Amino acid sequence: MxxxxxxxxxxxxxxxxxxxxxxxxxxxxxxxxxxxxxxxxxxxxxxxxxxxxxxxxxxxxxxxxxxxxxxxxxxxxxxxxxxxxxxxxxxxxxxxxxxxxxxxxxxxxxxxxxxxxxxxxxxxxVGTGRTALGILNFAPLSPADTVLIPAAAGGLGILLTQYASGAGATVVGLAGGPAKTRVVRENGAAHALDYTRPDWPARVREALGAERPVTVVVDGVGGEVAREAYGLLADGGRYLVHGWSSRGAEATGPGFVPEDEELKARSQSYERTVGPAMAAREGGPDPLGALQRRAFAEAAAGRLRxxxxxxxxxxxxxxxxxxxxxxxxxxxxxxx
Incomplete structure (x- = not known):
């Protein structure tokens, strides 16, 4: 074969x-x-x-x-x-x-x-669908939330965008270039912005306005993009990390982690969502299997595509x- x-x-x-x-x-x-x-x-x-x-x-x-x-x-x-x-x-x-x-x-x-x-x-x-659901176990979403998703045109980013928008949240998806931002918008993002442009943080602020702060960041990019994304997170917000692709294959850490003092001062939470933490959050005797079955059920219902x-x-x-x-x-x- x-x-x-x-x-x-x-x-x-x-x-x-x-x-x-x-x-x-x-x-x-x-x-x-x-x-x-x-x-x-x-x-x-x-x-x-x-x-x-x-x-x-x-x-x-x-x-x-x-x-x-x-x-x-x-x-x-x-x-x-x-x-x-x-x-x-x-x-x-x-x-x-x-x-x-x-x-x-x-x-x-x-x-x-x-x-x-x-x-x-x-x-x-199988892997990507269960990961999307496992990440969002850390931050149940409602229509009151605004979710910022870097790398929103990837396999995981698209599912996160679909699920978050399906929960009623306002989604801001970041991707590289007009072709990718178009796909992000087609998959449920209220705003899709090109994060290869140096002014993307200002454009996020402009798109949302003062009355719609970012309440959740779901980051798989790390590095400088993560630093800028954290700067957009409102007091009381939730910062979820599942990877750091911007740092290349050799990277073994995100390159940016908010200081504990700032998190406490702003009543924010910071979670690394993958690995044992995801399994523990889901709970049960077969947590990853349960997430996989949920992902297939969500696809059958049309909520994940x-x-x-x-x-x-x-x-x-x-x-x-x-x-x-x-x-x-x-x-x-x-x-x-």
Whole structure:
């Protein structure tokens, strides 16, 4: 079968299409014929060989990719025969293998995909959809809120924008360039502004006026954009951090964190929302699974509508390059 493998860490060019043996399912596993594999910024960090708290760097050679959607075509002992032919999606956890024509998946990790949901959209909900809902668990929204979302044209940013606007909040989405700001506006933002322009903070203030302060910032960019975004946050506001993409693959921290004294003086809160904090906030015996199921339910109800940027599987290197260079809109997906 076709798979994309990497034999060393490095730039996107280390992702090489190769023919490899088909996977053989063990007990409790199924084989999924992959129709869509999700590409995540974490994939680019792992490809680069950057060590971080999670997930751990894979042993080489490896087939990257931790999000898949497709059709069950084989099963191991202890799995339900009714799974044959089922449309499913799954997060593979710390075990990669998604950038391939077929992937091994624990049967317990499978999520059924409704017939009306495109498999590319489904894979965008597995990790990215659950993350959007998990982030907003930290700041339940109402029509009284104004939410500022940097990187609002990415796969996660679009879902955050849709969900926040659906909750009645006024959304200010930031993105790079007119094509991306148009997409942000089409997905529910009341205001969509280009954060490559140096005057974007002033334009946010002008768009909102004095009577509509920013009450929530949901930041995945970090660096100087985060600093400016925090400057727009009202007293009593909530600042949620889920990443720091502006600092590059080598970054292991946001580069900007508000001072405790200022947070206290202005009655603001600051939360890092990903990892164990997200699971603890959701609670229950299977918090990430619960978030995934909620994401699929929200999609079925039309409240989450993933935007997908598709690449052929053989062009995984180009997909990584485009993602790192901010040349994509929505969730990046590989299709064998």
């Amino acid at each position: 076709l798979a994309v493998r990497m034999h060393r860490f490095g730039p996107p060019g280390v992702l090489v299409p190769e023919e490899v043996p088909d996977p053989v399912p063990g007990p409790g596993e199924v084989v999924v014929d992959v129709r869509a594999a999700g590409v995540h910024l974490i994939d680019t960090r792992l490809r680069s060989g950057v060590r971080g708290p999670m997930p751990a760097l894979p042993a080489l050679p490896t087939v990257p990719g931790r999000e898949v959607a497709g059709i069950v075509s084989g099963r191991g002992d202890g799995t339900n025969p009714a799974l044959y032919g089922a449309r499913v999606a799954a997060h593979l956890g710390d075990a990669p293998g998604g950038y391939a024509a077929r992937a091994l998946v624990p049967a317990a990790a499978l999520l059924p995909v409704p017939d009306e949901l495109d498999l590319g959209a489904a894979v965008a909900l 993933p935007v997908v940027h598709r690449f052929p599987l053989r062009e995984a290197a180009a997909a990584h390059r485009a993602l790192e260079e901010r040349g994509t809109v929505g969730k990046v997906v590989l299709e064998p």
